[in-house]
Amino acid sequence: MPSNAEEASGSARTGRSSAAGSAAEKSLRVLEAVAAPGGPHRLTDVAAVAAVPKSSAFRILASLIDQGFVRQAPGSRYVVGPRLRALSALVDGGEPAGIGRVLGELRRTTGQTVHLALHSGETITYIRKLEGDQPFRTASRVGMRMPLHTTAIGKGVLAHLPAGEVGDLVAAAGLPGRTPNSLTTPQALYAQLAAVRSLGYAIDDEENEPTIRCIGAAVLGPSGRPVGGVSVTTVTFLVSREEIESYAPALRAAAEALAPLL
Amino acid sequence: MPSNAEEASGSARTGRSSAAGSAAEKSLRVLEAVAAPGGPHRLTDVAAVAAVPKSSAFRILASLIDQGFVRQAPGSRYVVGPRLRALSALVDGGEPAGIGRVLGELRRTTGQTVHLALHSGETITYIRKLEGDQPFRTASRVGMRMPLHTTAIGKGVLAHLPAGEVGDLVAAAGLPGRTPNSLTTPQALYAQLAAVRSLGYAIDDEENEPTIRCIGAAVLGPSGRPVGGVSVTTVTFLVSREEIESYAPALRAAAEALAPLL
DNA sequence: CCCGTTTGTTCCACGTAGTGGAACTGCGTA
DNA sequence: TACGCAGTTCCACTACGTGGAACAAACGGG
Numbered sequence: 001m002p003s004n005a006e007e008a009s010g011s012a013r014t015g016r017s018s019a020a021g022s023a024a025e026k027s028l029r030v031l032e033a034v035a036a037p038g039g040p041h042r043l044t045d046v047a048a049v050a051a052v053p054k055s056s057a058f059r060i061l062a063s064l065i066d067q068g069f070v071r072q073a074p075g076s077r078y079v080v081g082p083r084l085r086a087l088s089a090l091v092d093g094g095e096p097a098g099i100g101r102v103l104g105e106l107r108r109t110t111g112q113t114v115h116l117a118l119h120s121g122e123t124i125t126y127i128r129k130l131e132g133d134q135p136f137r138t139a140s141r142v143g144m145r146m147p148l149h150t151t152a153i154g155k156g157v158l159a160h161l162p163a164g165e166v167g168d169l170v171a172a173a174g175l176p177g178r179t180p181n182s183l184t185t186p187q188a189l190y191a192q193l194a195a196v197r198s199l200g201y202a203i204d205d206e207e208n209e210p211t212i213r214c215i216g217a218a219v220l221g222p223s224g225r226p227v228g229g230v231s232v233t234t235v236t237f238l239v240s241r242e243e244i245e246s247y248a249p250a251l252r253a254a255a256e257a258l259a260p261l262l
Numbered sequence: 263m264p265s266n267a268e269e270a271s272g273s274a275r276t277g278r279s280s281a282a283g284s285a286a287e288k289s290l291r292v293l294e295a296v297a298a299p300g301g302p303h304r305l306t307d308v309a310a311v312a313a314v315p316k317s318s319a320f321r322i323l324a325s326l327i328d329q330g331f332v333r334q335a336p337g338s339r340y341v342v343g344p345r346l347r348a349l350s351a352l353v354d355g356g357e358p359a360g361i362g363r364v365l366g367e368l369r370r371t372t373g374q375t376v377h378l379a380l381h382s383g384e385t386i387t388y389i390r391k392l393e394g395d396q397p398f399r400t401a402s403r404v405g406m407r408m409p410l411h412t413t414a415i416g417k418g419v420l421a422h423l424p425a426g427e428v429g430d431l432v433a434a435a436g437l438p439g440r441t442p443n444s445l446t447t448p449q450a451l452y453a454q455l456a457a458v459r460s461l462g463y464a465i466d467d468e469e470n471e472p473t474i475r476c477i478g479a480a481v482l483g484p485s486g487r488p489v490g491g492v493s494v495t496t497v498t499f500l501v502s503r504e505e506i507e508s509y510a511p512a513l514r515a516a517a518e519a520l521a522p523l524l
Numbered sequence: 525c526c527c528g529t530t531t532g533t534t535c536c537a538c539g540t541a542g543t544g545g546a547a548c549t550g551c552g553t554a
Numbered sequence: 555t556a557c558g559c560a561g562t563t564c565c566a567c568t569a570c571g572t573g574g575a576a577c578a579a580a581c582g583g584g
Contacts, residue, residue, distance in 0.1 A: 022285070022325065022542080023284070023286050023542075024288075024289035024542095025325070027289065028289070036352065036356075037352070037356055042531080043531070044531060054532085054533095055575095056572065058532075058533065060286065063284065063287070069290065076533095080356065082381075082382070082483075083380075083382060085380055085389055086387040087294055089380075089390075090387065091342050092354065092405060093405020118344045118351075120344070128351070142354055143353070228344065284570070284571080285541080285571075286571095288542095304561090305561060306559090306560060315545080316562095317545080317546095317563085318543065321542080338560080338561065
């Protein structure tokens with residue numbers, strides 16, 4: 001097979017993130033909007049999140065309902081339908097067994113909460129969470145989205161992204177602060193990304209949530225592009241900054257083990 | 263809101279299962295085909311499973327890869343991409359908390375393995391599995407598909423489906439036997455479905471897998487249509503037929519509790 | 525109680541985006 | 555060497571999706 005892979009296949013949607021897109025793409029965006037956290041969504045919200053005209057959203061939703069991917073809850077609210085649930089189970093069930101093993105191993109050696117997240121656009125989405133030994137509940141949940149520049153995983157991802165794209169993302173989303181520690185200037189961010197690159201891991205020191213300290217590393221896809229990352233999450237009053245850095249070797253090993261699996 | 267709901271919304275795809283469909287629908291079918299169990303799939307297989315012309319499948323896959331929903335593994339094989347994984351996490355994370363509680367309760371009161379499955383076409387798809395107390399591993403996995411006529415959940419679903427549709431399904435898929443106990447004639451099946459309807463639960467007595475005995479009940483959607491079912495799974499040498507029937511009340515309660523949640 | 529605003533829903537003329545048959549390539553096999 | 559099969563490209567046709575605008579309910583202040 002020739003498969004002239006190189007040069008970023010089709011796409012070339014030219015950086016500019018939100019474009020119109022084709023029928024199928026819109027439907028998928030609508031599906032993502034419906035599945036988004038925050039209970040049953042109203043038509044208007046779905047349309048806004050999916051960046052689709054209301055009338056189009058309406059038509060698309062009707063079609064998705066027809067096919068069982070979406071269900072209409074009382075009061076014109078939309079929720080995920082059985083067929084999407086089944087698809088989701090298919091994805092989870094087909095997940096390479098290695099992922100769970102690697103994450104479990106990391107949790108066991110650190111005793112702390114472990115997260116696996118995927119990068120998409122200007123956020124990361126948690127796709128797995130293993131609670132640590134301590135009886136603490138961290139607010140994160142599978143399916144939850146977080147900014148890139150305030151999270152350990154996000155910074156790990158940014159550090160491995162082409163400089164141009166980082167600039168685009170910062171320009172598009174800005175650097176909103178979430179705590180007093182958040183990095184809110186491009187200079188501070190870029191300086192840290194350089195450090196992250198050389199260390200191989202990133203630290204979030206109460207930059208996303210007070211009292212929460214994480215260490216994270218990017219997971220690189222086949223092309224060397226970061227597709228997501230792993231992190232170990234701790235509370236500041238139990239684990240010092242030095243202690244959390246001692247997790248780095250295990251963390252990096254996990255990140256590398258995950259690379260071929262994502 | 264007027265919402266002249268009644269009369270089965272749009273659809274009217276008139277029984278005949280496989281129709282052409284619109285752009286979006288085809289993309290979704292392709293996505294399901296890619297996520298289907300059984301490792302990385304080849305283009306031809308995806309096209310066949312999704313019931314789409316090869317050239318269309320190719321174009322659609324290219325577009326899905328472009329958007330990150332599908333990834334191309336070495337050798338023109340297709341696997342689920344990060345964006346679909348993220349969507350799947352979104353779905354799982356947004357799952358009504360009640361589902362887990364109800365299933366957990368059922369597992370606790372019975373001490374046995376509990377399954378939740380959704381109906382789609384001529385199969386059911388397992389979407390949740392809670393292992394029982396016994397140190398036995400049953401072969402089932404989340405994402406796995408099973409025939410309707412050899413499983414407890416499947417028979418529960420069939421029993422609540424309009425007679426016409428049952429006939430269509432039997433005509434389309436036949437009644438292949440999986441064990442000596444499988445029901446392979448329409449007469450035997452119809453007779454049992456009548457019994458299932460009156461009892462409110464179905465039993466699979468080594469009809470799907472030797473040494474495995476299950477009791478299952480359908481979960482009905484808002485319209486009264488079965489959308490899936492719950493089951494309790496046991497091994498024949500530990501739980502007698504009478505014992506498993508004693509689970510019926512708890513099972514039916516679970517099925518009813520799940521109805522508004524699916 | 526009434527009027528302004530918001531949200532869900534329907535309609536329709538337009539043109540683009542998706543369609544799928546057929547032709548081509550290159551690999552594996554008999 | 556000749557055959558067949560899988561992946562990939564091409565292209566003219568038209569069905570399909572598009573989204574602005576108008577309509578209808580429901581909501582919410584004043």
